[in-house]
Amino acid sequence: KHSESIKKSFQDGLYQADLERALKYSLIQEISLTDEFTNDKLQALTIYLEVLANYFPLRKGNSEFLIRLHEIVANETSLTGEIFKNIVTKLQQELSPVFMEHREWTGCKGSAPRFRGFPCGLWTLFHTLTVSYAKDVGDEANPSGVESPSIILGAMYGYIKNFFGCSDCASHFVDMANRRNYSAVMIPDDAILWLWEAHNEVNQRLSSDYTEDPVYPKIQYPSWKHCNTCRHGNTSWNLQEVLHYLKNKYSRIILSNQPVL
Numbered sequence: 143k144h145s146e147s148i149k150k151s152f153q154d155g156l157y158q159a160d161l162e163r164a165l166k167y168s169l170i171q172e173i174s175l176t177d178e179f180t181n182d183k184l185q186a187l188t189i190y191l192e193v194l195a196n197y198f199p200l201r202k203g204n205s206e207f208l209i210r211l212h213e214i215v216a217n218e219t220s221l222t223g224e225i226f227k228n229i230v231t232k233l234q235q236e237l238s239p240v241f242m243e244h245r246e247w248t249g250c251k252g253s254a255p256r257f258r259g260f261p262c263g264l265w266t267l268f269h270t271l272t273v274s275y276a277k278d279v280g281d282e283a284n285p286s287g288v289e290s291p292s293i294i295l296g297a298m299y300g301y302i303k304n305f306f307g308c309s310d311c312a313s314h315f316v317d318m319a320n321r322r323n324y325s326a327v328m329i330p331d332d333a334i335l336w337l338w339e340a341h342n343e344v345n346q347r348l349s350s351d352y353t354e355d356p357v358y359p360k361i362q363y364p365s366w367k368h369c370n371t372c373r374h375g376n377t378s379w380n381l382q383e384v385l386h387y388l389k390n391k392y393s394r395i396i397l398s399n400q401p402v403l
């Protein structure tokens with residue numbers, strides 16, 4: 143049964159290309175647009191980079207890029223977007239090649255350029271971080287020696303609030319995250335499910351919206367086709383199976399830049 147679910151999670155694929163594009167875009171196109179970093183923004187950036195340094199699956203053997211970037215920023219007391227961009231560019235040149243060469247979105251490619259792309263990549267990145275964290279620390283509540291699971295959700299909250307280019311989306315997300323009490327999540331698997339549920343709430347709100355790519359309609363995820371054990375009939379979720387599916391999907395990274403059909 144489980145090897146079947148692994149096969150299906152490949153069709154609903156997670157691509158290294160998308161993770162890296164989302165990361166690069168967030169550093170260069172979003173964070174770097176900040177004029178002056180207030181204390182709040184600097185703190186949000188430091189936490190985002192810490193979480194990336196610890197849990198982002200950077201290939202090319204180059205986790206050093208994120209570790210060094212985090213160290214540099216953690217020691218800054220004031221920063222501008224321009225300076226941050228220079229730091230990123232310099233490190234990238236020094237440690238080259240940091241990223242795989244991909245010019246296009248793969249799993250996040252829309253049917254037209256205005257659809258999908260970066261917002262899809264950003265969701266994907268944060269789902270991957272929740273799973274990568276849980277795999278790293280196991281099932282312990284309040285694992286010792288590492289930060290609590292809410293650091294991942296907190297990093298996302300801080301990123302969206304301070305840097306996400308779509309300000310309406312950001313204020314919706316911040317309200318929802320507060321309502322859903324993201325900072326109280328204490329168990330790694332619960333952080334995975336928290337983000338899954340929150341994302342489904344956004345999917346529900348945006349279903350049939352003009353922003354929806356007609357080829358990729360917003361669904362309550364995962365689809366029955368990809369996980370037929372994830373639902374108890376039509377009425378409720380089987381959370382164990384959903385968790386299992388999410389852990390498979392968000393840890394089995396496809397390196398090819400051709401979608402698996």
Ligand code: FAD
Pocket residue numbers: 154250257258259261262263264265266269302310311312314315337338339340341342344345348351353354355358359360363
């Ligand atoms: P996305 O919703 O971007 O999902 C990306 C991929 O994640 C999917 O292809 C699927 O593989 C997987 N996935 C889908 N649902 C789940 C789930 N529940 N759990 C785990 N994985 C899942 N747009 C607006 O117009 N208004 C908003 O208010 C808004 N708020 C946003 C808030 C945030 C934090 C983010 C990151 C984006 C927001 N967006 C908003 C953009 C919107 O949510 C979509 O990202 C965008 O419309 C592209 O949709 P998509 O079809 O590529 O799928």
